[in-house]
Amino acid sequence: MFTAVLLFMVAGLAEIGGGYLIWLWLRESKPLSYGIWGGIILIAYGIIPTLQSFPSFGKVYAAYGGAFVMLAILWGWLVDKQAPDRYDIIGGLICLIGVAVILWAPRSA
Numbered sequence: 001m002f003t004a005v006l007l008f009m010v011a012g013l014a015e016i017g018g019g020y021l022i023w024l025w026l027r028e029s030k031p032l033s034y035g036i037w038g039g040i041i042l043i044a045y046g047i048i049p050t051l052q053s054f055p056s057f058g059k060v061y062a063a064y065g066g067a068f069v070m071l072a073i074l075w076g077w078l079v080d081k082q083a084p085d086r087y088d089i090i091g092g093l094i095c096l097i098g099v100a101v102i103l104w105a106p107r108s109a
Helices: 003-025 032-051 057-078 085-105
Strands: none
Touching: 003 032, 003 057, 032 057, 057 085
16 A cells, blocks of 8 residues: 555656646746656656556546645645645545545455
8 A cells, every 4th residue: 555655646746747847848938958857757657657556547547636636736835835725625635535445445356
């Protein structure tokens, strides 16, 4: 379980970080190197979820989507200095509960 959570966090940070670098390049006139590094990081993001042990692509990406929501809220708070309000936090927690249900709910074969 620890490995799964760690991989979701690394994938989320790669997606957000890579996208952020491209945002800075295109929207804030940062050097081309920002865009190149952003693209490289986004390629890594595409690879990281394949390291998950779950057999279903759809479940991995559905669960990742929930984890991504919470990571995006935290990124906005820590990097963009936009503090989340209680509805952001409640929504993020609901997403994390959804992740847990998708990945670890007991199922029959």
